[in-house]
Amino acid sequence: xxxxxxxxxxxxxxxxxxxxxxxxxxxxxxxxxxxxxxxxxxxxxxxxxxxxxxxxxxxxxxxxxxxxxxxxxxxxxxxxxxxxxxxxxxxxxxxxxxxxxxxxxxxx
Numbered sequence: 204x205x206x207x208x209x210x211x212x213x214x215x216x217x218x219x220x221x222x223x224x225x226x227x228x229x230x231x232x233x234x235x236x237x238x239x240x241x242x243x244x245x246x247x248x249x250x251x252x253x254x255x256x257x258x259x260x261x262x263x264x265x266x267x268x269x270x271x272x273x274x275x276x277x278x279x280x281x282x283x284x285x286x287x288x289x290x291x292x293x294x295x296x297x298x299x300x301x302x303x304x305x306x307x308x309x310x311x
Contacts, residue, residue, distance in 0.1 A: 208244045210281050219249050232302055234260045238309050253306030267295050 208215065222228070229250040233241045238254045245252070266273040270289045276282045 208240075210277060219245075223249055230299075230303065232299070232306050233309075235307075242309060252309040253303060254309050255302060255306045259302075265295065265299075267292060267299060 228248070231241065231245075231250045231252045233252060233254050234257050235254045236257050238252065241252060262276060262278075264275040264277070266275070270287055270292050272286045272288075272292055272295050274284045274286075
Protein backbone atom coordinates (compact mmCIF):
# COMPACT_ATOMS: atom_id res chain seq x y z
CA UNK A 204 0.00 0.00 0.00
CA UNK A 205 0.93 3.62 0.43
CA UNK A 206 3.37 3.00 3.31
CA UNK A 207 5.94 1.48 0.92
CA UNK A 208 5.86 4.52 -1.36
CA UNK A 209 5.96 6.98 1.56
CA UNK A 210 9.23 5.45 2.79
CA UNK A 211 10.94 4.78 -0.57
CA UNK A 212 9.52 7.32 -3.03
CA UNK A 213 12.79 8.94 -4.22
CA UNK A 214 14.86 5.74 -4.25
CA UNK A 215 12.15 3.59 -5.81
CA UNK A 216 11.50 5.95 -8.73
CA UNK A 217 15.19 5.75 -9.74
CA UNK A 218 15.23 1.98 -9.15
CA UNK A 219 12.24 1.38 -11.45
CA UNK A 220 13.81 3.44 -14.24
CA UNK A 221 17.05 1.42 -13.99
CA UNK A 222 15.09 -1.84 -14.04
CA UNK A 223 13.15 -0.84 -17.14
CA UNK A 224 16.37 0.16 -18.94
CA UNK A 225 17.70 -3.35 -18.20
CA UNK A 226 14.46 -5.02 -19.32
CA UNK A 227 13.54 -6.08 -15.77
CA UNK A 228 9.83 -6.19 -14.98
CA UNK A 229 8.14 -7.04 -11.69
CA UNK A 230 5.28 -9.34 -10.81
CA UNK A 231 3.41 -7.99 -7.78
CA UNK A 232 0.62 -9.34 -5.65
CA UNK A 233 -1.30 -6.93 -3.46
CA UNK A 234 -4.64 -6.95 -1.70
CA UNK A 235 -7.87 -5.69 -3.21
CA UNK A 236 -8.10 -2.70 -0.86
CA UNK A 237 -4.52 -1.60 -1.73
CA UNK A 238 -4.58 -2.23 -5.48
CA UNK A 239 -5.60 1.30 -6.51
CA UNK A 240 -2.76 2.85 -4.47
CA UNK A 241 -0.21 0.46 -5.97
CA UNK A 242 -1.37 1.05 -9.55
CA UNK A 243 -1.32 4.84 -8.96
CA UNK A 244 2.32 4.72 -7.82
CA UNK A 245 3.80 2.22 -10.28
CA UNK A 246 5.40 3.22 -13.58
CA UNK A 247 3.55 2.00 -16.67
CA UNK A 248 5.20 -1.14 -18.01
CA UNK A 249 7.20 -1.91 -14.86
CA UNK A 250 4.89 -4.34 -13.08
CA UNK A 251 2.16 -6.84 -13.72
CA UNK A 252 -0.15 -6.66 -10.72
CA UNK A 253 -2.65 -9.11 -9.30
CA UNK A 254 -4.77 -8.85 -6.16
CA UNK A 255 -5.86 -11.24 -3.44
CA UNK A 256 -8.83 -10.79 -1.10
CA UNK A 257 -8.12 -8.84 2.08
CA UNK A 258 -8.41 -12.09 4.07
CA UNK A 259 -4.90 -12.98 2.79
CA UNK A 260 -3.39 -9.73 4.11
CA UNK A 261 -0.23 -9.76 6.22
CA UNK A 262 1.48 -6.65 7.65
CA UNK A 263 4.62 -7.08 5.57
CA UNK A 264 6.03 -7.07 2.06
CA UNK A 265 8.28 -9.70 0.52
CA UNK A 266 10.72 -9.16 -2.35
CA UNK A 267 12.23 -12.20 -4.10
CA UNK A 268 15.12 -11.96 -6.57
CA UNK A 269 18.17 -14.03 -7.48
CA UNK A 270 18.96 -16.02 -4.32
CA UNK A 271 17.65 -13.34 -1.93
CA UNK A 272 14.46 -12.71 -0.01
CA UNK A 273 13.77 -9.35 1.61
CA UNK A 274 11.06 -9.19 4.27
CA UNK A 275 9.82 -5.66 4.95
CA UNK A 276 7.57 -4.37 7.70
CA UNK A 277 6.25 -0.81 7.60
CA UNK A 278 5.15 0.88 10.78
CA UNK A 279 6.48 3.45 13.19
CA UNK A 280 9.97 2.13 12.52
CA UNK A 281 10.35 0.40 9.11
CA UNK A 282 12.31 -2.86 9.21
CA UNK A 283 13.87 -4.97 6.45
CA UNK A 284 15.53 -8.38 6.76
CA UNK A 285 17.45 -9.99 3.90
CA UNK A 286 18.01 -13.74 3.73
CA UNK A 287 20.34 -15.21 1.12
CA UNK A 288 19.55 -18.85 0.41
CA UNK A 289 18.94 -20.64 -2.90
CA UNK A 290 16.80 -23.29 -1.18
CA UNK A 291 14.65 -20.79 0.70
CA UNK A 292 14.32 -18.53 -2.35
CA UNK A 293 13.13 -21.51 -4.38
CA UNK A 294 10.48 -22.30 -1.76
CA UNK A 295 9.31 -18.65 -1.65
CA UNK A 296 9.09 -18.54 -5.46
CA UNK A 297 6.85 -21.64 -5.44
CA UNK A 298 4.69 -20.05 -2.76
CA UNK A 299 4.48 -16.82 -4.79
CA UNK A 300 3.48 -18.72 -7.94
CA UNK A 301 0.72 -20.50 -6.00
CA UNK A 302 -0.66 -17.15 -4.83
CA UNK A 303 -0.21 -15.70 -8.34
CA UNK A 304 -2.46 -18.40 -9.76
CA UNK A 305 -5.35 -17.55 -7.43
CA UNK A 306 -4.92 -13.76 -7.48
CA UNK A 307 -7.06 -11.72 -9.86
CA UNK A 308 -5.55 -9.54 -12.62
CA UNK A 309 -5.57 -5.78 -12.05
CA UNK A 310 -5.94 -3.38 -14.96
CA UNK A 311 -4.93 0.29 -14.93
